[in-house]
Amino acid sequence: MAASALRRTPVAAPAGVARLLDGVRDDNRPVLLDEHVRLYGPLEPAADLVATLESSGLRGRGGGAFPVGQKLAAVAAQRGRPVVVVNATEGEPASSKDRALLRLVPHLVLDGAAAAAAAIGAREIVVGLARGRSNERDALVAALKERRDRARWSVKAVTDGFVAGEETALLNALSGKEPKPTMKPPYPFERGLRGAPTLVQNVETLAHVALIARFGARWFRSVGTEAEPGTALVTLSGAVRRPGVYEIELGTRVSELIEQAGGATETLSAFLVGGYFGGWTRDAAHPLTVAGGLGAGVVVAFPADACGVRESARVTRYLANESAGQCGPCVHGLAALASGLEEIAAGKTSDRRLHLARWAQQVTARGACRHPDGAARFVNSTLTVFEEELALHLRTGRCRGRDRGVLPVGSRRG
Amino acid sequence: MKRLQIDPIACDGHGLCAELFPEWIEADDWGYPIINPGPVPPGLEMHARRAIKECPKVALRLVSERG
Numbered sequence: 001m002a003a004s005a006l007r008r009t010p011v012a013a014p015a016g017v018a019r020l021l022d023g024v025r026d027d028n029r030p031v032l033l034d035e036h037v038r039l040y041g042p043l044e045p046a047a048d049l050v051a052t053l054e055s056s057g058l059r060g061r062g063g064g065a066f067p068v069g070q071k072l073a074a075v076a077a078q079r080g081r082p083v084v085v086v087n088a089t090e091g092e093p094a095s096s097k098d099r100a101l102l103r104l105v106p107h108l109v110l111d112g113a114a115a116a117a118a119a120i121g122a123r124e125i126v127v128g129l130a131r132g133r134s135n136e137r138d139a140l141v142a143a144l145k146e147r148r149d150r151a152r153w154s155v156k157a158v159t160d161g162f163v164a165g166e167e168t169a170l171l172n173a174l175s176g177k178e179p180k181p182t183m184k185p186p187y188p189f190e191r192g193l194r195g196a197p198t199l200v201q202n203v204e205t206l207a208h209v210a211l212i213a214r215f216g217a218r219w220f221r222s223v224g225t226e227a228e229p230g231t232a233l234v235t236l237s238g239a240v241r242r243p244g245v246y247e248i249e250l251g252t253r254v255s256e257l258i259e260q261a262g263g264a265t266e267t268l269s270a271f272l273v274g275g276y277f278g279g280w281t282r283d284a285a286h287p288l289t290v291a292g293g294l295g296a297g298v299v300v301a302f303p304a305d306a307c308g309v310r311e312s313a314r315v316t317r318y319l320a321n322e323s324a325g326q327c328g329p330c331v332h333g334l335a336a337l338a339s340g341l342e343e344i345a346a347g348k349t350s351d352r353r354l355h356l357a358r359w360a361q362q363v364t365a366r367g368a369c370r371h372p373d374g375a376a377r378f379v380n381s382t383l384t385v386f387e388e389e390l391a392l393h394l395r396t397g398r399c400r401g402r403d404r405g406v407l408p409v410g411s412r413r414g
Numbered sequence: 415m416k417r418l419q420i421d422p423i424a425c426d427g428h429g430l431c432a433e434l435f436p437e438w439i440e441a442d443d444w445g446y447p448i449i450n451p452g453p454v455p456p457g458l459e460m461h462a463r464r465a466i467k468e469c470p471k472v473a474l475r476l477v478s479e480r481g
């Protein structure tokens with residue numbers, strides 16, 4: 001396309017840790033295409049993006065932490081023209097980083113999707129956005145009007161819900177079917193939208209792709225750790241002065257993140273890392289890495305006077321209610337996990353802890369999707385980290401903490 | 415060698431398979447089958463095939479290791 005003389009980007013790569021969020025406007029309006037190009041330079045066709053992504057070490061930011069280059073290679077190796085699907089569902093109640101990207105820097109996400117599509121020979125790009133996200137939708141539609149790509153773009157509204165973001169549930173929703181997961185194989189990379197090999201990638205993942213396509217793998221690896229290079233967006237909530245979306249270097253410690261957010265507003269007792277598929281830790285020095293538990297980037301600073309048992313019971317009930325209701329172990333097992341934690345929280349005398357550990361093990365790897373695995377991980381870490389509180393509940397029927405609603409559970413979809 | 419795989423969406427949990435192939439399948443606390451994730455030894459493959467054939471929901475199948 002462009003003459004090779006023009007390929008030299010006149011723009012320097014972001015030098016600091018603010019990469020994705022480097023261009024965010026003070027008035028929080030979406031960055032327009034010309035501003036975007038002034039900041040990052042134009043998106044030129046990258047010579048071998050799949051190989052570049054493989055050596056960049058970028059992992060998916062939708063929770064699965066799968067190596068991105070490897071997924072593109074798998075899609076490209078299939079027969080038939082592939083399709084790209086942008087997973088913009090962000091169903092986790094405590095997460096808002098994907099929405100922030102769509103609203104503030106939509107062209108970064110769209111560039112990433114366009115670059116990935118070009119690299120695997122796809123012409124069609126579908127953005128699956130949860131219904132009711134009108135600000136994000138408006139930003140996307142306005143941004144698409146500014147662009148001159150060759151790709152065929154569409155923005156589709158899909159049902160909101162925790163499991164609706166699972167990739168086969170999203171593909172079903174985009175095909176007009178019920179937004180529920182299906183059995184794998186076939187995986188989306190083999191048979192996805194209308195049977196075509198389909199690349200499903202998270203919003204933030206694609207924003208990183210947009211910058212790796214411009215500045216290369218070595219630049220991407222210049223921050224972060226050897227095993228987990230680059231930056232990641234984190235949605236930080238709980239008892240901190242400035243909750244919100246932060247861009248961190250991977251390997252950053254929880255305590256450093258909290259300092260960035262102005263510090264804690266009260267004494268903290270624990271941290272939830274990785275959201276409701278993640279786990280609790282008491283260790284403020286815990287390093288944040290995508291494959292090491294950060295997942296989709298949710299961190300909650302948990303205050304000491306909140307009750308970890310009651311709040312975790314509420315989250316577990318939420319996860320049980322969000323089950324797609326298709327697989328026996330998920331339906332029965334998650335409900336049992338929630339009831340068990342609720343019984344302990346309410347100080348019912350029977351000690352359910354051994355049952356809970358057994359059930360968490362029994363539901364793991366037993367569903368058509370990983371929803372039960374995530375819920376089991378969350379319950380297991382509750383049992384370990386809040387061991388003392390659980391014992392106190394069992395002994396006395398209560399504890400010093402309260403259910404303050406620190407962990408949001410959203411409203412059940414209609 | 416092959417692994418025995420279950421489609422948990424199709425399975426209704428009545429547990430017929432666990433009766434037919436107890437060496438490889440046990441019931442969980444709600445009666446749903448837990449399948450041994452390892453490769454089925456050739457000597458047991460006949461039992462696996464019988465469970466597959468008898469499953470009223472066609473929820474079981476043998477997949478090759480890489481599958």
Ligand SMILES: Cc1cc2nc3c(=O)[nH]c(=O)nc-3n(C[C@H](O)[C@H](O)[C@H](O)COP(=O)(O)O)c2cc1C
Binds near residue numbers: 061063065066168205
């Ligand atoms: C229960 C469940 C919910 C999920 N929700 C989301 C979600 O809201 N957003 C997302 O990007 N990925 C979600 N995923 C992960 C997707 O299935 C898929 O792995 C991801 O979109 C791939 O993109 P990535 O590799 O760029 O992360 C979810 C997975 C599960 C099992």
Ligand code: SF4
Binds near residue numbers: 163323327331368371
């Ligand atoms: S494991 Fe649970 S959430 Fe996933 S498909 Fe089965 S019932 Fe639905």
Ligand code: SF4
Binds near residue numbers: 470
């Ligand atoms: S026989 Fe089939 S339907 Fe019955 S429990 Fe076994 S797998 Fe499920």
